[in-house]
Structures are given as structure tokens and as C-alpha cells.
Amino acid sequence: MGPEIEEALVKIAIEPVVDRHLSEAVTGAGSEVTGLDDAEALVWIGGPDGFPQLGDAVRWVALSTAGIERFVDAGVLDGRRLWTNASGFYAAGVAEHALALLLAGLRQINTAVRDGWAKERIDPAVRTLRGATVAIIGAGGIGRELTPRLAACGASVIAVNRSGRAVEGAELMLPADRMDEVWERTDHVVLAAPDTPDTRHLLNDETLGRLHPHSWVVNIARGPLIDQAALHRALSEGVIAGAALDVTDPEPPADDDPLWSLPNVIITPHVANPASGLTREMAPFLAENIRRFEAGQELLAVVEPDAGY
Amino acid sequence: MGPEIEEALVKIAIEPVVDRHLSEAVTGAGSEVTGLDDAEALVWIGGPDGFPQLGDAVRWVALSTAGIERFVDAGVLDGRRLWTNASGFYAAGVAEHALALLLAGLRQINTAVRDGWAKERIDPAVRTLRGATVAIIGAGGIGRELTPRLAACGASVIAVNRSGRAVEGAELMLPADRMDEVWERTDHVVLAAPDTPDTRHLLNDETLGRLHPHSWVVNIARGPLIDQAALHRALSEGVIAGAALDVTDPEPPADDDPLWSLPNVIITPHVANPASGLTREMAPFLAENIRRFEAGQELLAVVEPDAGY
Numbered sequence: 001m002g003p004e005i006e007e008a009l010v011k012i013a014i015e016p017v018v019d020r021h022l023s024e025a026v027t028g029a030g031s032e033v034t035g036l037d038d039a040e041a042l043v044w045i046g047g048p049d050g051f052p053q054l055g056d057a058v059r060w061v062a063l064s065t066a067g068i069e070r071f072v073d074a075g076v077l078d079g080r081r082l083w084t085n086a087s088g089f090y091a092a093g094v095a096e097h098a099l100a101l102l103l104a105g106l107r108q109i110n111t112a113v114r115d116g117w118a119k120e121r122i123d124p125a126v127r128t129l130r131g132a133t134v135a136i137i138g139a140g141g142i143g144r145e146l147t148p149r150l151a152a153c154g155a156s157v158i159a160v161n162r163s164g165r166a167v168e169g170a171e172l173m174l175p176a177d178r179m180d181e182v183w184e185r186t187d188h189v190v191l192a193a194p195d196t197p198d199t200r201h202l203l204n205d206e207t208l209g210r211l212h213p214h215s216w217v218v219n220i221a222r223g224p225l226i227d228q229a230a231l232h233r234a235l236s237e238g239v240i241a242g243a244a245l246d247v248t249d250p251e252p253p254a255d256d257d258p259l260w261s262l263p264n265v266i267i268t269p270h271v272a273n274p275a276s277g278l279t280r281e282m283a284p285f286l287a288e289n290i291r292r293f294e295a296g297q298e299l300l301a302v303v304e305p306d307a308g309y
Numbered sequence: 310m311g312p313e314i315e316e317a318l319v320k321i322a323i324e325p326v327v328d329r330h331l332s333e334a335v336t337g338a339g340s341e342v343t344g345l346d347d348a349e350a351l352v353w354i355g356g357p358d359g360f361p362q363l364g365d366a367v368r369w370v371a372l373s374t375a376g377i378e379r380f381v382d383a384g385v386l387d388g389r390r391l392w393t394n395a396s397g398f399y400a401a402g403v404a405e406h407a408l409a410l411l412l413a414g415l416r417q418i419n420t421a422v423r424d425g426w427a428k429e430r431i432d433p434a435v436r437t438l439r440g441a442t443v444a445i446i447g448a449g450g451i452g453r454e455l456t457p458r459l460a461a462c463g464a465s466v467i468a469v470n471r472s473g474r475a476v477e478g479a480e481l482m483l484p485a486d487r488m489d490e491v492w493e494r495t496d497h498v499v500l501a502a503p504d505t506p507d508t509r510h511l512l513n514d515e516t517l518g519r520l521h522p523h524s525w526v527v528n529i530a531r532g533p534l535i536d537q538a539a540l541h542r543a544l545s546e547g548v549i550a551g552a553a554l555d556v557t558d559p560e561p562p563a564d565d566d567p568l569w570s571l572p573n574v575i576i577t578p579h580v581a582n583p584a585s586g587l588t589r590e591m592a593p594f595l596a597e598n599i600r601r602f603e604a605g606q607e608l609l610a611v612v613e614p615d616a617g618y
Contacts, residue, residue, distance in 0.1 A: 093437055096462055100416040103409035112577040113422040116569065117561035119578035124585040128402055152461030153405055252426035260425065268421040269428035276433035 010294055013039035016046045025283040029290035043286060045279060048074035056080060060293060064282055066090060068303060083303040088141040089285045090273040095145035097272035098190050098220045101244035105216040110266045127214060130154030135186035138193025138221060139167045158186055183210035195222035203227060208234040215240040220272045223249030235262050246272045319603055322348035325355045334592040338599035354588060357383035365389060369602060373591055375399060377612060392612040397450040398594045399582040404454035406581035407499050407529045410553035414525040419575045436523060439463030444495035447502025447530060448476045467495055492519035504531035517543040524549040529581045532558030544571050555581045
């Protein structure tokens, strides 16, 4: 091994525990896994609790979550080095989960799992994505991954976002201030927006009432986007056909939450981006960022600590 | 309305009951719905029981099912007119159901429906289609529809068929006599083959044993393609991860069939092509065939009564 190659190595610590997928990404990108004392970069795959004091030798910290509100609140981020999060790294997996939830509802898989061979009820309730319109509310990275999956199933996509950034393959783009036009013209709704004061209870008695009796609502974003009491009313009165939720408010729902007893609800336990698969998903993005770091190029998913997100 | 247009009308009977989707297809194609006595063509949306005696004025019979073994067995088909079936008309819907079943298994929706917020068990069990290989056994019309849906989810397809007819988008085509090479190299299996002596118990102790502990098996074809006792062994011993079945052997399974009690089985009641949606699905194909019939062109899905299928 020549000295040029040895000099190209970046020393990277993986904390609080070393992970196989990420250490393979580090060595595969030509860098070296070291302890924190020797590190020029830190890959941190925990939450803010226990985050270490860092010396100035650490020039880059790679966080493993997409949302970093808790790190900001805990005062972990500083302006003395580069910080990256995992924004966009898990979008494809979350989009797949959204598709799985919507198809499970349309094809009545929940009813079949619950009730067995109930053909006389299930057959007339089966619906198809072909020819249907699906509105993606908050169409960013997840929406860009979900749109081609829906299109391959023959559905049309209405993409609503605040940025106005185009979503390839969407039939219609709408800015967030025209969200009002969505409800009547879509068959189904997928919520992929962040939880902000503007999006809180986006689905409520009024907006749910403008959907259709055949409509399914999918939430892979954050529970508070839906007024859950209003959702329960809409589901139990047949205002919409069903809801498939990977997130709820609160999380998990209380044992006696009436949503549990409705036949037209599917709840998965916030696993669209499963914690157990997180480092496997992150690995190729980390490898890419190490190559960029070595080459002095701009990294993916750089966080602006001053912006507070 | 000019006389040319009136002459272009074909008189079509829809029996044993007139259906809205199909009568709209008839009139939309410029033809006319009549009683059987006046008809030049018959659209028959029942089984062989009650099939009427036909005069020679009826030059075309459109059956609404893809499989017509029961019509052949009942001696309904004759060589005195043109017969069509619905071969390929329902492929897209069945492919969607296969995708829904596979995704439901990979994303653990069955476990969530059954067990609620069991995050500690569900999170580590969630898998993804991205980067996975899916073998479609019997890749005809359904396989051609399923392949782009799987590809949009980031999966690679191995297409196995007897005809050797290429499946666009498949990574690898294999003729049926090389099926042996499939099991080790695929992650998941979708069965879409007809039920013949060659395909009976295609999945058995030996072939299931060559799949992987993370493999899901989907059957949207015919129950006898799987040795169900062998499947139960493979599922209960962890030889494969799960099975999602729209068809079983027999159908429905007996109430005390041990498959019902396995947590890693999804059974839908033979609804991949729901009876209730059949005429809606058939309508555009019927309209196309009426246009072809009027124009004297070759019809879609012509049956060769002498070939016995």
C-alpha cells in the first residue's frame, strides 16, 4: 500500500455502538473506523442523550435521523464543525410502506387477516389503484419516491407541497395554499408532510367530509396531522372507506382508543422506517458522504444549526 | 343519424343479466343491446349452467372468464361461431393483488392487524422490496403487469415461463425446464402458472427448502401449485418467512386447517380478480372487441374450441 492511499484515509468513529453496515460503508469508502479520541468524523447513531463532548479534531458529525428537533432542543449542535442528518435517506423505504398500506386497504387484506374467508363481504369491497387518483400532501423526498410506484400501478398523483418543487410523474402539482382544491378531486390521500402549526389537524371533520365513501387515508408522516376524533367519526359513519396509519396521536394509541375496534383501520407501529433497518439504509448514503468529505465536496443533508432544523 | 351509422350497429345480447358496465361498453362502441332472439353476438357473464341454445344468427360469443375449462367440460363451445374468453383482461388487477400481498407480508401488516402495536416484534421483521429478487413462476399476462410494478419498487424480476416469450423489464428470463435454478437465487416467489400436471405441487418440501428464511411465497394462481402440508412445515419451522395466498387447496381451507393458526400466513378469499368488479374490468376489452368485430378484424382472446382450452 503506497503512502498516498494511507494519507487518503479519514478516521471515523461510529458511536455509541459500532454497527456492521456502517463500518462496512466506512471501510468500503476507503476510510478507517477508529475510537472517538482519534476521529476526524463521528457517525452518531443514537439520540441526543449521551452525546459526547467533541474536540475540534472532529470536523464532521453524521446524525442518523431525518428529524433532529431533539438534538436542537438538547443543544447538541454547534457551529464549530459540519453536521449532517439523514434527510431523504429513508424516503424510498417510507414510500414503500405507504404503498403497502394503501394497497392493503384497497385489496381488503386487513379484513381477510381479521375475519378469514369472508368472501361475500370482501369481494365487493376490493378496490384497485388503477385509474385512481392519489393526493400526496407534503410531496418531498417521500413523494418523489412514492409517485413512480403509484404510477406503475396505474394511479394518477396530485402532489401538494410548499416548496413548489416539481415531482416527476405527478399529473398535477399544487402549492400548499391551494390544498383546498384537493379533497373533492382525489380518491385517496397520503400524508407525508412535517408536523407544523400549519399542518396540525389538516384532516378534520371538514376536509374528511369532502373526501369520498371509497377514499382511503394513509398517514406515514406524523400523528397530529389528523384530528383523530374526527377520523373516528368519518370511519364509523362511512364518510370514507378506511384509514391506514403508521403514526398516531398519541403513539401508541391508548389500549381503549376506539380506533382499535374499527374494522376499516390498519395501524402499523411507526415502522415505515424501521429502527432495525436504519443503519442498512443509511450505509450507502454514508459511503457517498465519506467520498465527498475526502474530496472536499459538499455533503448530502447538511444541517444549518442556526436555522434550527 | 345517417343510414351508414345505423347499418354499423351490431346487435348484442348481454345474458343472463344485463350489466351496466357492459351495456355502456356496447353502446359506447356504437352497437346496440338487444334480446337474444335478435342478437348477432352474445356476451355471457355466467358459468356454463343455463347457457342458452344458440341459432346461427349469433356469430360471436364473448365469455367473461379467463379459464373456460368448465364450458369445455359442459360441451358449450361449438365450431359454428367465434368464441372469445377473457384471457389477459384481468391480468393488471391480479398483478396488483400479488403486489399487495407481497408488500403486506414484507411490511408485516398482517402481524400489525393481528397483534396491534407490537413494535418490538414488528420493527425487526419489516423487510423491503428494494434490492430484492422476485421470481414470477408462469410469467404470462399477469407477469407482464407485475414486473413493472415490482421494478418501480426497486426489485429485480426473474421471469419463468414455458412459452419463452420475453417479459419486458425482467432481469432474467428462464424457460420452465430450468425452474430448478430459481429457488436459491431468488428472495421471493410469486406463483402465476396454470394448474397442470407439470405444475402440481411445484412448491414442495424440496423446493421450499431451497428458498431462504427471509423468503415470502405469494400464490395468486391455483391452490394445487403448492403442497400445502409441506408449506405448513416450512412456515412453522422457519424454513421461509411467510406465505400470502389468494388461492388454497381446497378452497376455502377447512376451518381446522393448521394454516389458519400460523402468524406468518395471509389468506385472501380468491379475490385477486373480484367477481363484483369483473364486468367493470371486462368493459374496455369488450368495447375494443366490438370495434374489431364491426371492422372485421381479428378479436382479442379468441378461443380455439378444438384445442380444449
